[in-house]
Amino acid sequence: MDITVNILLTIATAATPLLIAAIGELVVERSGVLNLGVEGMMIMGAVGGFGAGYLTGSPWIGLLAAIVVGALFSLLFAVMTLSLATNQVATGLSLTLLGLGLSGMIGTSFVGQPGVRLPNLDIPGLSSIPVVGKLIFGQDPLFYVSIGLTAAVMWFLFRTRTGLTLRSIGDSHVSAHALGIKVIRYRYLAVIFGGACAGLAGGHLSLVYTPQWVENMSAGRGWIALALVVFASWRPWRVLAGAYIFGAVWIGQLHAQAFGIPVPSQFLSSLPYLATIVVLVLISRNKRLTMMNTPASLGQPFVPDR
């Protein structure tokens, strides 16, 4: 029983950064913007979070720094694609390349340093209930944030007027503009929200998952988060399900390596990436479903005519 609980806990820890980053990107894409820079914003959040935590000794300040760094970094993308109408695919790629380089440079002095870890939730009495206690009341704070964030985004997108406006911009920025909606302003806010989420997800990696700085520690998670949004056909609760499936794959291959299954470790390590491909194929096979759900103006630059 204990083993099961522990495995479930590790799955939740692996799924949390994927979920946070993917939920942020979902909002961005719902507004019609494709930001391929998730990996870059995530790794910047990771290095920013680690650095601030390491220098101040407070993981909470680290977390705040991760969010701010992610948001600021996404602002760069926003200015380029929204104000200068650059190609979103190319700009997102360059954000990732710049993030990987910049984080490596900033983090040079952090390599091998001990980090600070965000403490797990501990409610006297409740957290020590057998089995469910730890699962419900004893996880790291960002686990609860990720679940809350998913619920909040669901409510925002489908139950509020602003959410409806945001989705309408994603489906047709021309019509939205004609109705007097400030398309660019909405998109700026959406992109910055996505950046803050990606930064937070990075902070989770360097302040909770493995509290240290390792170069390229995001290891493609930002890209998997992007795939999750497609897999979820732009629905928040499906992102949640997808993140946990991927968390399970990620942890499953780690456990399989630890148990010494007679398969080369490299093959097991490649499972999350292969699973991403398989899942993308399965979901995109149904063309009508994908067509119906994809925000219609996703990835298209928009210059207001006036």
Add this chain to the structure above:
Amino acid sequence: MMRLELVKRPQRSALFSVLSPFIAFALTMIAGAIMFALLGVSPLNAFNVYFVQPISEVWQLHELAIKAAPLILIAVGLSVCYKANIWNIGAEGQFILGGIFGSIIPVLFPEFEGPLVLPLMLLLGMVGGALYAAIPALLKTRFSTNEILTSLMLVYVAQLFLDWLVRGPWRDPQGHGFPQTIQFGDSAVLPELMPDAGRANWGFVFALVAAVTVWLMMSRMLKGFEVRVLGSSPRAGRFAGFGLSKMVFFTFLLSGALAGLAGISEVSGAIGQLQPVISPGYGFTAIIVAFLGRLNPLGIVAAGLVLALTYLGGEAVQSALGISDKVARVFQGMLLFFVLGCDTLIHYRIRLIGFAAPQLEAAPKLEEAR
């Protein structure tokens, strides 16, 4: 409160088409100067170490050619993809598979020697890269799966596969446990162009030939026209009878084969054996090269040399000034940003609008209609 406003030009600006890479480069230098100053190094001194010293002697120019060759080869292929609005970003993986496929002969059949070995290796490298690129192409055409994500995921898979090969079945039994294959025999090593002057090998010639060939194809042949039409308007392409699926395969196979050729050229020329890591991110840097070269194969040759210099400069500042060689990555990233930003000038005029400034040129009629 200041605001940017883009005003569409009636036609693309020829002036800025030419000028924009240079403006981007100048802006990168300014940003780089600020970065070096922040790191506590005099920018002038840093620039001297970074951009001048690495190319001040002949043997260093050879090193530049060694770094530029794979960048140009890969970027030339990618430029065709991007022109067609098809996004292969997994060249790094295709590069690795090219290196692996081409190494089959020297690693598994080391006793096979002679003048046939190298051509076969190069061919196998191209086949390996093309086959690996065929996976995202097949998934895109059969299942309309997003090629950006699949081609990128395959990079991670390729890196792990190479890691397994050189630590497992292909490891040199006499290598004292080091994760590497046997050293290639003489007939499996790409010859140097001018052995007396420096290390540059035939890879650079391949890169130039590929650039000129693809330039001819894009500007003088129907295929190039097809690529451009499908890229700018898939609908128009369909009416003209150009098949999008065929184009996806064509661009992926071409760019994959060129990346594979770059991979085996690097392994057989500069390295001489397979190692766990055979590329300092050439496949990704080539994306920058492609854009900096304006997706034009001849521009890419120049851009490849510039980006190769950022690699050499990164190594130089690390050894001379004690700054991390990650500086190179930062330079490359900034350059791409500025290139993309400056490209906006080709299609738009940029106006800065102050908060209270009267909008002189805005037609009042349009304002009211809004």
